[in-house]
Amino acid sequence: MTERTLITHIKTYLTLSEEELSEIVLFFDCQSYNKKETLLLAEKRCDKLFFVIKGCLHLYFIDCLGNQKTTQFAIENWWLTDFLAFQNQKQSNFYIEAVEKSKVLSISFSKYQELLDKFPKMEKYFRTIYERAYGAALVRLKYINSLSKEEIFFRFRDDFPEFVQRVPQYLLASFLGLTPEYLSEIKRK
Amino acid sequence: MTERTLITHIKTYLTLSEEELSEIVLFFDCQSYNKKETLLLAEKRCDKLFFVIKGCLHLYFIDCLGNQKTTQFAIENWWLTDFLAFQNQKQSNFYIEAVEKSKVLSISFSKYQELLDKFPKMEKYFRTIYERAYGAALVRLKYINSLSKEEIFFRFRDDFPEFVQRVPQYLLASFLGLTPEYLSEIKRK
DNA sequence: AGCAAAAATTAAGCTGGTTTAAGAAAGTTA
DNA sequence: TAACTTTCTTAAACCAGCTTAATTTTTGCT
Numbered sequence: 527m528t529e530r531t532l533i534t535h536i537k538t539y540l541t542l543s544e545e546e547l548s549e550i551v552l553f554f555d556c557q558s559y560n561k562k563e564t565l566l567l568a569e570k571r572c573d574k575l576f577f578v579i580k581g582c583l584h585l586y587f588i589d590c591l592g593n594q595k596t597t598q599f600a601i602e603n604w605w606l607t608d609f610l611a612f613q614n615q616k617q618s619n620f621y622i623e624a625v626e627k628s629k630v631l632s633i634s635f636s637k638y639q640e641l642l643d644k645f646p647k648m649e650k651y652f653r654t655i656y657e658r659a660y661g662a663a664l665v666r667l668k669y670i671n672s673l674s675k676e677e678i679f680f681r682f683r684d685d686f687p688e689f690v691q692r693v694p695q696y697l698l699a700s701f702l703g704l705t706p707e708y709l710s711e712i713k714r715k
Numbered sequence: 716m717t718e719r720t721l722i723t724h725i726k727t728y729l730t731l732s733e734e735e736l737s738e739i740v741l742f743f744d745c746q747s748y749n750k751k752e753t754l755l756l757a758e759k760r761c762d763k764l765f766f767v768i769k770g771c772l773h774l775y776f777i778d779c780l781g782n783q784k785t786t787q788f789a790i791e792n793w794w795l796t797d798f799l800a801f802q803n804q805k806q807s808n809f810y811i812e813a814v815e816k817s818k819v820l821s822i823s824f825s826k827y828q829e830l831l832d833k834f835p836k837m838e839k840y841f842r843t844i845y846e847r848a849y850g851a852a853l854v855r856l857k858y859i860n861s862l863s864k865e866e867i868f869f870r871f872r873d874d875f876p877e878f879v880q881r882v883p884q885y886l887l888a889s890f891l892g893l894t895p896e897y898l899s900e901i902k903r904k
Numbered sequence: 905a906g907c908a909a910a911a912a913t914t915a916a917g918c919t920g921g922t923t924t925a926a927g928a929a930a931g932t933t934a
Numbered sequence: 935t936a937a938c939t940t941t942c943t944t945a946a947a948c949c950a951g952c953t954t955a956a957t958t959t960t961t962g963c964t
Contacts, residue, residue: 585853589861597856609850613843619854642839649838650831654802656845661798663852664774665808667786670859671892672778675921696941703860708921710943864951885911897951899913 528556531579532631535603539651546645553641554631559624565632566622572611574632578604581628584697585620596701599625599693605655625693675704676712717745720768721820724792728840735834742830743820748813754821755811761800763821767793770817773886774809785890788814788882794844814882864893865901 529551578600585598585606600606608618615635642648679702683690699709718740767789774787774795789795797807804824831837858867868891872879888898
């Protein structure tokens with residue numbers, strides 16, 4: 527069962543019975559996506575929260591020149607959506623697309639509410655996830671505001687070597703906030 | 716009572732009895748800080764989560780050239796700490812200082828755990844706060860990666876005009892990721 | 905009010921990183 | 935294995951934003 531991935535993840539944060547856990551996963555839909563397939567469209571109401579079982583997604587937007595810019599990746603055990611738009615049930619500022627063939631759980635906003643109402647312990651689970659994600663975003667902002675683009679790349683490669691291998695360079699460049707050309711030049715050294 | 720500020724804020728997210736609310740605020744200490752007074756030191760274990768009753772705090776670090784760089788502000792009704800260090804009870808990557816004379820509630824990590832255990836509804840409160848904060852951080856990363864420094868400033872001034880008046884320009888410049896000199900040049904136009 | 909310190913402005917010179925454009929390599933499809 | 939498409943590389947010209955440094959304005963203190 528592929529849903530074991532989520533159950534295992536929840537169990538690292540909470541103590542829940544097997545019955546509860548198997549009830550919980552019923553709130554989710556499981557779907558597979560091919561490389562470059564779209565999961566969420568900007569301008570549409572953001573009604574889905576995603577959990578990656580296998581594969582890799584990215585959250586991106588299109589800048590004023592028509593370039594795709596990646597703001598966040600999500601690999602196995604990561605949650606992803608436009609959280610602000612999801613919480614307010616507004617239209618999304620971002621697109622979500624599969625970077626590679628992926629297996630993904632999703633939950634609608636109303637099911638998410640139901641899940642949290644029925645299993646209040648899940649509030650703790652998500653509180654912990656978001657507390658950490660927000661903290662990590664602040665540290666990321668710190669790096670952006672203190673390191674040169676070259677240092678940002680080397681730091682990221684040291685911290686996540688396997689990830690640098692995994693995603694195409696032009697997506698990595700966009701995530702790190704530099705041009706593919708400059709990233710290529712940095713790597714040459 | 717100054718604690719009403721927190722109570723009022725919690726009530727916008729949860730339904731709780733007055734008895735519960737007044738028990739909750741007992742978990743917090745209230746303290747006043749003068750302008751430039753330090754609340755949290757980098758390199759020290761991060762054992763406090765802060766809530767601003769009145770005034771303004773900022774989360775900053777010192778870059779390799781010895782410059783103070785602001786990553787986040789917190790005004791009335793905002794929570795602030797180095798969330799990653801707080802959750803893991805590690806030493807902080809950041810300093811926290813009062814930007815102006817401020818009145819602040821604080822809670823230690825162990826009291827925070829106790830509070831969440833005793834009042835599980837508070838999990839929902841913090842889940843919501845962090846979900847929003849993380850979403851906002853992603854949108855902020857989007858702006859950083861798509862707008863010129865000039866556009867970043869004008870956008871921020873349009874969105875938060877009163878805030879631009881409130882904090883010193885050199886802190887605002889640092890928060891927006893540009894030099895005070897360049898910000899000054901932009902404003903001249 | 906008067907002094908000292910902190911913050912903001914101005915301007916010139918400089919550089920890290922972008923833009924543009926073209927070619928090479930790697931992946932995909934039939 | 936050939937043709938097409940996507941991704942990566944290279945190099946030169948360019949510029950947004952930084953650095954430096956000197957001056958002015960504002961703030962805080964007694």
